Amino acid sequence: MTLEVKNLQCIRGDRELFVDLSFRLESNQLLMLEGANGSGKTTLIRALCGLYLQEQGEILWNDVSIRKLDEDYRRELLYLGHLNAIKADLTVLENLRINSALANKISGYQASDEDLMQALDTIGLFAFEDFPTRQLSQGQKRRVALARLLVNKAKLWILDEPFVALDVAAVELLQKIIAKHVQDGGMVILTTHQEVPLTSGKIQRLRLGEFAPDYYRQESHKQEYRQQEQQEAGTEYV
Amino acid sequence: MFSAFWIILKRDLLLALRRRNEVFTVLFFFIVVISLFPMGIGSEEKILTKIASGVVWIAALLASTLALERLFSNDYEDGTLEQLALVPQSLSIMVFAKIVAHWLLTGLPLVLIAPLVGLFYQLPMDTVGTMMLALLLGTPVLSMIGAIGAALTLGLRGGGVLLSFLVLPLYIPVLIYGSGAISASMAEGLSVQPYLLLLLAFMILSVIFAPWATASALKISLE
Numbered sequence: 001m002t003l004e005v006k007n008l009q010c011i012r013g014d015r016e017l018f019v020d021l022s023f024r025l026e027s028n029q030l031l032m033l034e035g036a037n038g039s040g041k042t043t044l045i046r047a048l049c050g051l052y053l054q055e056q057g058e059i060l061w062n063d064v065s066i067r068k069l070d071e072d073y074r075r076e077l078l079y080l081g082h083l084n085a086i087k088a089d090l091t092v093l094e095n096l097r098i099n100s101a102l103a104n105k106i107s108g109y110q111a112s113d114e115d116l117m118q119a120l121d122t123i124g125l126f127a128f129e130d131f132p133t134r135q136l137s138q139g140q141k142r143r144v145a146l147a148r149l150l151v152n153k154a155k156l157w158i159l160d161e162p163f164v165a166l167d168v169a170a171v172e173l174l175q176k177i178i179a180k181h182v183q184d185g186g187m188v189i190l191t192t193h194q195e196v197p198l199t200s201g202k203i204q205r206l207r208l209g210e211f212a213p214d215y216y217r218q219e220s221h222k223q224e225y226r227q228q229e230q231q232e233a234g235t236e237y238v
Numbered sequence: 239m240f241s242a243f244w245i246i247l248k249r250d251l252l253l254a255l256r257r258r259n260e261v262f263t264v265l266f267f268f269i270v271v272i273s274l275f276p277m278g279i280g281s282e283e284k285i286l287t288k289i290a291s292g293v294v295w296i297a298a299l300l301a302s303t304l305a306l307e308r309l310f311s312n313d314y315e316d317g318t319l320e321q322l323a324l325v326p327q328s329l330s331i332m333v334f335a336k337i338v339a340h341w342l343l344t345g346l347p348l349v350l351i352a353p354l355v356g357l358f359y360q361l362p363m364d365t366v367g368t369m370m371l372a373l374l375l376g377t378p379v380l381s382m383i384g385a386i387g388a389a390l391t392l393g394l395r396g397g398g399v400l401l402s403f404l405v406l407p408l409y410i411p412v413l414i415y416g417s418g419a420i421s422a423s424m425a426e427g428l429s430v431q432p433y434l435l436l437l438l439a440f441m442i443l444s445v446i447f448a449p450w451a452t453a454s455a456l457k458i459s460l461e
Contacts, residue, residue: 049324050324051320051323051324051460051461052461053461071326071327071328072326074324074325074326075326077324079320079321079324081317081320082317083315083316083317083320084316084317085316085317085318085320085321086316086318087249087253087316087318088316089253089256089257090249090252090253090256094252098245098249099321101241101245102242102245102246102321102322102325102327103325103326132256
């Protein structure tokens with residue numbers, strides 16, 4: 001299994017986030033996306049999920065475009081974004097049951113209620129399964145979302161800031177879960193400022209951000225930007 | 239293939255059960271609008287029976303736009319919609335489930351409350367029957383068209399007002415043939431069948447195209 005990105009270009013508004021981005025990810029590999037705020041990590045992740053259409057370039061899963069694979073690609077994919085995607089009015093168990101059923105039913109794997117309870121137990125929500133999620137803390141809500149990782153057969157995990165709002169114990173637990181998935185032949189892509197120690201497999205790093213706001217923190221760059229802006233304004237309105 | 243359909247349908251009904259006020263808002267709005275007309279116009283029987291067909295449908299149109307805004311916005315805000323777009327299943331099927339759930343919660347209650355309208359406006363019994371049938375065929379069209387509008391205005395500021403501007407003109411055919419059916423049932427020698435058949439045709443068309451169009455609009459809104 002491979003995920004390959006070729007000459008990817010993404011534009012947000014009129015700002016170029018990255019051009020000519022290429023990398024290749026294989027089984028047993030973890031890709032850490034790094035970069036300052038606003039450098040395009042989330043946009044890249046959304047493009048990799050197929051939620052955001054890139055300006056140029058290709059994203060290939062086993063050498064076939066993910067646009068062409070469509071449902072077959074989404075079957076291999078598990079995405080966890082900034083939002084937890086859980087319903088405040090449903091209980092912890094109901095949320096997990098629905099999330100896991102939607103992701104899995106079509107691929108043939110069906111998690112039983114025992115599996116779900118086991119997953120909740122592992123993630124540290126024992127005895128919380130009948131609580132409506134609106135009564136939980138931020139960290140506990142995040143744990144409900146993370147419990148999906150345990151009742152899933154997806155090969156490629158794409159996690160956007162998975163460690164946010166978690167306490168020390170949960171961070172350690174999640175690191176172990178990710179390491180195990182990589183060890184078992186999976187692939188993980190994640191954005192984080194947290195290190196993930198692996199027991200086996202390989203870590204790749206990708207640093208985004210030549211076009212990030214940090215670039216303009218230097219005084220010379222600032223002036224250059226202002227001049228450019230004035231010139232553009234001049235040509236438009238005079 | 240339809241497993242995702244049932245999961246979403248059950249989920250949305252369960253959510254509505256936990257949050258009943260949204261369902262009752264639509265129903266009470268409908269009843270209040272219906273009962274305001276006799277008070278404003280006067281309770282003369284002749285006038286009331288004459289305007290009943292139009293009033294029922296206009297109230298139904300306004301009531302159905304009331305709940306539209308929340309059709310996708312809740313799922314959009316908590317990230318569930320994003321996850322639905324990534325389920326290995328056509329998004330149209332899940333969108334269809336959401337629209338069906340929406341109709342069961344906001345359209346069907348209007349159909350069931352229709353005999354009460356007949357009582358307010360002193361309509362004959364078989365006209366009430368026609369009215370229920372016309373509402374049964376017409377309100378799903380309202381939900382279907384409304385869903386396209388809701389998907390297009392998702393995530394916009396002031397989307398609610400824009401949504402009404404967008405969908406109300408599209409409701410006009412349903413309004414014309416829906417109220418036409420009720421008027422025809424009260425007139426001598428006119429058949430209601432053509433009106434009802436046209437409403438049925440609208441419904442079938444919208445069931446075929448609306449989920450697909452809504453899913454496409456949602457994908458654009460998610461970008």
